[in-house]
Amino acid sequence: MSASDEIWILGINMTKFGKHPDLDVVDLGAEAIMGALADAGMTMRDVGILAAGNLMGGGGIGQQLQKQVGQTGIPVFNVSNACATGATALRTAIMAVKAGEVDVGLAVGVEKLAGAGLLGGGGKSKSDENVWEPKGRYGAVAPTDGRIGTDTMPGVFAQVGMEYLNDHTYGGEPFELFAKISQKNHSHSTLNPLAAYTKEMSLEQIMGDIMIAYPNTRPMCSANCDGAAAAVVVNGEKLKTLSLEQQRRAVKVSASVLTTDPWQEACQILPDVNTLTRNAAKQAYEQAGVGPDDLDLVELHDCFATAELVHYDNLMLCEEGGAVDFFESGAPWRDGRLPVNVSGGLQSKGHPISATGIANIWEVCQHVRGEGGPRQIEGAKVGLAHVIGLGSACGIHVLEKSAA
Numbered sequence: 001m002s003a004s005d006e007i008w009i010l011g012i013n014m015t016k017f018g019k020h021p022d023l024d025v026v027d028l029g030a031e032a033i034m035g036a037l038a039d040a041g042m043t044m045r046d047v048g049i050l051a052a053g054n055l056m057g058g059g060g061i062g063q064q065l066q067k068q069v070g071q072t073g074i075p076v077f078n079v080s081n082a083c084a085t086g087a088t089a090l091r092t093a094i095m096a097v098k099a100g101e102v103d104v105g106l107a108v109g110v111e112k113l114a115g116a117g118l119l120g121g122g123g124k125s126k127s128d129e130n131v132w133e134p135k136g137r138y139g140a141v142a143p144t145d146g147r148i149g150t151d152t153m154p155g156v157f158a159q160v161g162m163e164y165l166n167d168h169t170y171g172g173e174p175f176e177l178f179a180k181i182s183q184k185n186h187s188h189s190t191l192n193p194l195a196a197y198t199k200e201m202s203l204e205q206i207m208g209d210i211m212i213a214y215p216n217t218r219p220m221c222s223a224n225c226d227g228a229a230a231a232v233v234v235n236g237e238k239l240k241t242l243s244l245e246q247q248r249r250a251v252k253v254s255a256s257v258l259t260t261d262p263w264q265e266a267c268q269i270l271p272d273v274n275t276l277t278r279n280a281a282k283q284a285y286e287q288a289g290v291g292p293d294d295l296d297l298v299e300l301h302d303c304f305a306t307a308e309l310v311h312y313d314n315l316m317l318c319e320e321g322g323a324v325d326f327f328e329s330g331a332p333w334r335d336g337r338l339p340v341n342v343s344g345g346l347q348s349k350g351h352p353i354s355a356t357g358i359a360n361i362w363e364v365c366q367h368v369r370g371e372g373g374p375r376q377i378e379g380a381k382v383g384l385a386h387v388i389g390l391g392s393a394c395g396i397h398v399l400e401k402s403a404a
Helices: 025-040 061-069 085-098 153-167 174-189 203-207 236-240 244-249 273-288 305-314 323-328 353-369
Strands: 007-014 049-053 076-079 104-111 211-213 227-235 251-259 297-299 382-389 393-401
Touching (some): 007 353, 025 104, 049 085, 076 085, 085 104, 085 227, 085 353, 273 393, 297 353, 305 323, 305 382
């Protein structure tokens, strides 16, 4: 691969996740962008393309951000791709750089989600009248909820997790197993000052909290919050012209992959989050020239505790069907063989939808750079960031330490 084909993250930043009642999406997005540019040692004048991700705001966030951070006439792509929005925005910038259209690309994902309620619920109450209300293409068939499954995210992933245990004949107590995964992530969060929640929780606290969709209680669900993350990417030729310090801190993007659901008989009932992710993982490992055994850490999309378990298998971190054994071995803890969600994951770090994809990458970059602070994974050289959005999309990026 020539230097012009290589892609490097030169600068990356995320805001503090949580409730920001005094900041709007432009404030948060601009903060992340300016932080990423400062981290890269660049300004907006150096940037050739902006890809801006925002799901809930109705479009045009990129142009709004330009007025705040620098309006230089460059092309702007406004991206919306469910929970994979941030990763898709980054991939958009990467593709423009790889195509040779620009040397420097900028991606940002931002969301105001604090107090949004149950994702997938639509935020609207249904009619109290027992009447048929067909609407549009999807109104031509009966609603899913209460008939063949659920459209709400907690229900979908509760079913996915329980199906996995059933398929692999798990004989233990599902509720406690999944609660232990959440316990791990809440423990990890205590070392992450940018996480929305940094409180360690006991197994009893987690299992005794409000049940959202069995076996996921409230602490086992991703936390709706506000936040933003941004990244500056350059090609290898551009990186050569920069300072030795910039070259040393640059993180190589060895793989950038985006997939959607494959067709299958059941695809009209439940999204195929498993095959979707496994296909993306296979492509990413092949593209990067690494395998799961080469990874030093993983940030995966633990929108629910049940989701984290199945993604151990989908990302091939364990042998097929071996996700429970992988977890119970202690491997995904911060001091384990393959740490997973050292940031605290979505359950603690929070999940401002469009920011999550880049925020997961930010976490991996901190460790690969050796800048992870008290939660640093010693000797980390290769990491994987994964995000999934129903509808469906899966983004995976493999990131490697610079040899400079």
